[in-house]
Amino acid sequence: GAGVSQSPSNKVTEKGKDVELRCDPISGHTALYWYRQSLGQGLEFLIYFQGNSAPDKSGLPSDRFSAERTGGSVSTLTIQRTQQEDSAVYLCASSLTPESHEQFFGPGTRLTVL
Amino acid sequence: SQQGEEDPQALSIQEGENATMNCSYKTSINNLQWYRQNSGRGLVHLILIRSNEREKHSGRLRVTLDTSKKSSSLLITASRAADTASYFCATGRGSYIPTFGRGTSLIVHP
Numbered sequence: 001g002a003g004v005s006q007s008p009s010n011k012v013t014e015k016g017k018d019v020e021l022r023c024d025p026i027s028g029h030t031a032l033y034w035y036r037q038s039l040g041q042g043l044e045f046l047i048y049f050q051g052n053s054a055p056d057k058s059g060l061p062s063d064r065f066s067a068e069r070t071g072g073s074v075s076t077l078t079i080q081r082t083q084q085e086d087s088a089v090y091l092c093a094s095s096l097t098p099e100s101h102e103q104f105f106g107p108g109t110r111l112t113v114l
Numbered sequence: 115s116q117q118g119e120e121d122p123q124a125l126s127i128q129e130g131e132n133a134t135m136n137c138s139y140k141t142s143i144n145n146l147q148w149y150r151q152n153s154g155r156g157l158v159h160l161i162l163i164r165s166n167e168r169e170k171h172s173g174r175l176r177v178t179l180d181t182s183k184k185s186s187s188l189l190i191t192a193s194r195a196a197d198t199a200s201y202f203c204a205t206g207r208g209s210y211i212p213t214f215g216r217g218t219s220l221i222v223h224p
Contacts, residue, residue: 104159
């Protein structure tokens with residue numbers, strides 16, 4: 001596609017439910033990042049995928065969070081047993097290679113946990 | 115903890131004026147990027163400056179980097195209402211995972 005896409009754009013869920021957020025990176029981009037942004041805050045790194053290498057999961061805040069990237073393309077971020085503090089905008093970004101540094105961001109998924 | 119911290123947190127100017135935002139960081143970096151974010155959604159890359167560079171230009175944007183002071187500045191000249199956005203610096207060190215600051219919120223009044 002022309003850019004990074006994310007779905008859904010908005011998600012409202014009840015505390016304790018599981019949610020899945022999807023990211024379609026730019027075709028051919030080998031690096032994919034997930035970030036979380038709380039209201040008025042900067043971006044908090046969650047997880048990084050590069051090619052077929054093992055992902056860098058060092059930013060995941062708890063074991064309720066997991067992510068996968070199938071076929072080196074689409075990625076899914078899963079949050080199990082959601083909590084109210086998980087409410088945030090979840091941003092996905094991709095870059096052509098890690099060395100290119102420039103990241104292309106999707107529009108984000110706004111998650112609200114009631 | 116945040117590696118880059120932008121200053122000021124908020125900036126309000128009139129159209130046509132210049133806007134200057136600063137980013138300070140604590141440890142040595144390989145590169146520093148500036149991004150713009152409109153309406154709390156996706157970020158757009160503006161410019162990257164490497165640690166061996168001191169100044170870069172892109173259109174109305176001018177970025178400087180002072181590694182001795184561990185700081186960078188982003189200057190937007192002749193600002194427009196469309197420049198209203200949040201601006202973030204992102205510092206890169208040994209890994210390919212940049213660290214973002216909390217951003218400067220810029221409002222340009224027409």
